[in-house]
Amino acid sequence: MTTLTKQPLSHLDWLEAEAIHILREVAGQCANPVLLFSGGKDSLCILRLAEKAFRPGRFPFPLMHIDTGHNYQEVINFRDQRAAELGERLIVRSVEDSIKRGSVVLKSADESRNKHQSVTLLEGIEEFGFDCCIGGARRDEEKARAKERIMSFRDEFGQWDPKNQRPELWNLYNARSHKGENIRAFPISNWTEMDVWQYIEREQLELPSIYFAHNRDIVMRNGSIFPVNVPLTNGEVINQPKPGEEVQNIQVRFRTVGDITCTAPVISDADTLGKIVLETATTTITERGATRLDDQTSDASMEQRKKEGYF
Amino acid sequence: MSKIENLPVHNDSLLRFMTCGSVDDGKSTLIGRLLFDTKTILADTLTQMERTSNKRGLDVVDLSLLTDGLQAEREQGITIDVAYRYFSTGTRKYIIADAPGHEQYTRNMVTAASTANLAIILIDARKGVLTQTRRHSYLAQLVGIPHIVVAINKMDLVDYSQAEYERIRASYLEFAEQIGLQRAGHDITFVPMSALNGDMLVDRGTSMPWYQGPTMLELLESAPAAHSEQHESFRFPVQFVCRPHASDNPELHDFRGFMGRIESGDITVGDEVTALPSGLSSKVKSIQIGEEKLQRAITEQSVTILLEDEIDISRGDMIVKKSDAPEPVKQINAMVCWLSETALSPARTYIIRHTTRESKAKVGEIAYKIDVNTTEKLSAEGSLSMNDIASISFKLAQPLMVDAYTTNRATGAFIIIDESTNNTVGAGMIQA
Numbered sequence: 201m202t203t204l205t206k207q208p209l210s211h212l213d214w215l216e217a218e219a220i221h222i223l224r225e226v227a228g229q230c231a232n233p234v235l236l237f238s239g240g241k242d243s244l245c246i247l248r249l250a251e252k253a254f255r256p257g258r259f260p261f262p263l264m265h266i267d268t269g270h271n272y273q274e275v276i277n278f279r280d281q282r283a284a285e286l287g288e289r290l291i292v293r294s295v296e297d298s299i300k301r302g303s304v305v306l307k308s309a310d311e312s313r314n315k316h317q318s319v320t321l322l323e324g325i326e327e328f329g330f331d332c333c334i335g336g337a338r339r340d341e342e343k344a345r346a347k348e349r350i351m352s353f354r355d356e357f358g359q360w361d362p363k364n365q366r367p368e369l370w371n372l373y374n375a376r377s378h379k380g381e382n383i384r385a386f387p388i389s390n391w392t393e394m395d396v397w398q399y400i401e402r403e404q405l406e407l408p409s410i411y412f413a414h415n416r417d418i419v420m421r422n423g424s425i426f427p428v429n430v431p432l433t434n435g436e437v438i439n440q441p442k443p444g445e446e447v448q449n450i451q452v453r454f455r456t457v458g459d460i461t462c463t464a465p466v467i468s469d470a471d472t473l474g475k476i477v478l479e480t481a482t483t484t485i486t487e488r489g490a491t492r493l494d495d496q497t498s499d500a501s502m503e504q505r506k507k508e509g510y511f
Numbered sequence: 512m513s514k515i516e517n518l519p520v521h522n523d524s525l526l527r528f529m530t531c532g533s534v535d536d537g538k539s540t541l542i543g544r545l546l547f548d549t550k551t552i553l554a555d556t557l558t559q560m561e562r563t564s565n566k567r568g569l570d571v572v573d574l575s576l577l578t579d580g581l582q583a584e585r586e587q588g589i590t591i592d593v594a595y596r597y598f599s600t601g602t603r604k605y606i607i608a609d610a611p612g613h614e615q616y617t618r619n620m621v622t623a624a625s626t627a628n629l630a631i632i633l634i635d636a637r638k639g640v641l642t643q644t645r646r647h648s649y650l651a652q653l654v655g656i657p658h659i660v661v662a663i664n665k666m667d668l669v670d671y672s673q674a675e676y677e678r679i680r681a682s683y684l685e686f687a688e689q690i691g692l693q694r695a696g697h698d699i700t701f702v703p704m705s706a707l708n709g710d711m712l713v714d715r716g717t718s719m720p721w722y723q724g725p726t727m728l729e730l731l732e733s734a735p736a737a738h739s740e741q742h743e744s745f746r747f748p749v750q751f752v753c754r755p756h757a758s759d760n761p762e763l764h765d766f767r768g769f770m771g772r773i774e775s776g777d778i779t780v781g782d783e784v785t786a787l788p789s790g791l792s793s794k795v796k797s798i799q800i801g802e803e804k805l806q807r808a809i810t811e812q813s814v815t816i817l818l819e820d821e822i823d824i825s826r827g828d829m830i831v832k833k834s835d836a837p838e839p840v841k842q843i844n845a846m847v848c849w850l851s852e853t854a855l856s857p858a859r860t861y862i863i864r865h866t867t868r869e870s871k872a873k874v875g876e877i878a879y880k881i882d883v884n885t886t887e888k889l890s891a892e893g894s895l896s897m898n899d900i901a902s903i904s905f906k907l908a909q910p911l912m913v914d915a916y917t918t919n920r921a922t923g924a925f926i927i928i929d930e931s932t933n934n935t936v937g938a939g940m941i942q943a
Contacts, residue, residue: 208736209525209809209812210523210524211523211524211599213812214524214525214736215525220772221771224750224770224813225750225867227750227751228751228826253770253801253813254770255802256755256758256763256766257754257755257758258758260751340597346594346595347594353933362592365592366934367618367622367935369626369924369926370625370921370926371626372865372866374933374934374935376928377933390606392597392599392604395604
């Protein structure tokens with residue numbers, strides 16, 4: 201064995217190689233896969249990985265975004281721009297349309313639409329007959345995800361059964377499914393939030409501006425920073441402050457990007473990738489703990505949503 | 512130890528390891544400590560653990576809450592599946608596979624072991640080498656984990672006695688000799704420890720001045736990463752063939768890139784290669800990761816390889832060096848761990864997935880089963896139930912390009928799939 205072989209791959213090179221391998225297994229094993237793309241940092245990493253996996257060819261799958269209608273316009277614009285730059289096909293399916301069809305019924309007009317994405321996603325899967333959805337979920341995000349497989353089986357109702365998962369050994373993935381069932385594939389399962397930021401920094405990936413420190417109107421609601429007066433792409437302004445709440449304009453950034461009604465920013469002056477990596481290294485709050493209001497309901501809320509067909 | 516600053520990891524390697532033991536041995540405390548001392552557990556997670564501990568009437572934070580992930584498990588207070596945890600030290604990133612230790616979870620241990628390059632086997636210093644220690648060690652050997660760290664834990668409960676430590680060490684080595692652990696190329700290291708007090712884990716502590724060896728973390732930091740000690744034979748199973756002939760760019764009309772991950776060995780531009788099973792040969796014209804061109808690529812890199820000649824290669828084929836090619840075979844003998852609640856039926860046809868290739872397979876003969884507690888060979892009675900381990904021969908419809916598992920963990924491994932349910936029902940390791 202030569203001495204060069206002994207030289208270790210850096211952890212980012214290793215994670216990248218693993219993710220490329222997983223993406224190619226999806227392409228090799230599945231007849232009609234789709235890549236779920238939100239414009240968020242995790243799915244932007246996956247787009248870069250897909251480029252490394254399949255260029256100079258086209259991606260062997262389209263991109264699909266499940267739009268709650270309550271997304272930051274910076275992110276939506278960025279999503280469209282990135283898909284156009286790559287020259288890949290972008291499908292958008294919206295919770296708004298599911299509401300019109302009657303398959304999603306909101307309890308109240310201002311209810312968070314985050315959990316209703318599952319319905320729209322399942323409708324999209326059925327419409328196009330997708331047998332595999334590639335997603336950017338990571339095992340370090342949440343306890344229920346720590347045990348999820350890289351290729352995770354869903355039955356015809358899109359349900360995840362944590363007690364009945366396929367064993368997954370070595371790097372031999374089993375993405376087989378019968379008609380109507382599907383696989384969720386998670387190429388960056390083994391990445392942490394830090395790995396994601398280090399990869400973005402190394403690859404110099406462009407991101408939606410709201411990941412960087414910026415000034416924003418907020419109120420304090422239930423102990424969290426809550427963004428208010430947020431304009432949507434359709435001109436509507438949502439998240440109005442409640443009577444008695446004091447609106448402040450402070451410097452914040454988003455650690456995760458999702459539905460406006462349930463994603464909180466953190467106070468930050470990190471306006472470069474380098475500063476974000478440092479901030480991530482020294483933070484004392486987990487990514488979802490600080491920023492995802494929908495996960496705080498109970499210890500098991502993510503598990504519950506996943507069983508119902510969530511990403 | 513002050514060197515853990517939780518700074519971003521830069522340019523360093525990754526180690527996958529597993530922990531074997533039960534909650535009683537202090538496994539959760541060990542993992543909790545590693546995560547806590549490397550500042551991986553953040554404040555809000557701690558608060559949540561405190562809340563749950565209080566709800567259950569505990570007055571200290573139960574560190575096992577970190578590793579018991581699923582609602583079903585929390586209700587029953589046990590771990591039933593493999594969970595993956597992550598931490599980094601500033602010099603290295605770690606992936607822990609945490610598997611339950613009980614006998615009925617052999618399949619979970621085998622799963623966790625399949626991706627690990629190091630196993631920590633926990634022994635309670637008050638109890639010494641137990642049946643479960645033997646089971647864990649046998650499985651670590653079976654699944655080919657090269658580095659074994661025997662952590663003799665709860666030293667605080669035996670007054671940090673060096674004599675006790677030496678006694679357990681000697682008894683483990685005697686057992687290791689019986690099963691041929693070191694003869695099979697595994698290295699064994701011992702460390703006395705109190706996970707509860709943190710002695711010899713990250714910090715040395717002051718209670719065991721008689722122990723001069725490395726701490727647990729130092730052992731983890733210095734263990735080789737998997738790819739650095741892989742078999743040197745070049746094995747490149749083709750995952751996907753890239754042919755952008757419809758591209759707008761006419762230069763790409765003849766592009767044929769063979770995409771895959773190098774499972775072992777290395778490859779350099781100009782090397783003579785053979786495609787299997789066809790046996791057709793060519794030379795490496797180019798190696799790429801995305802747009803980036805490489806002169807040489809090594810184990811575990813995912814690359815695209817272009818050849819000088821236009822030869823027919825598709826997914827499931829394997830590119831190897833001409834001088835070092837395995838023989839395609841249509842019959843294999845393997846140690847199989849049965850993973851499914853539905854017993855193996857010798858009458859049925861299964862699918863074997865080996866690297867990127869699949870073949871239908873029929874069970875030939877079940878030579879013997881293994882008692883995982885005593886490592887004794889038992890006579891086989893026609894079928895295999897969940898958690899059974901047995902030596903089985905298979906007849907294959909398609910040829911597979913295999914190596915013995917003991918020489919190559921990637922090309923020696925396969926999974927067995929039940930065609931009717933698509934479930935993964937078995938894991939196999941090819942015998943020489």
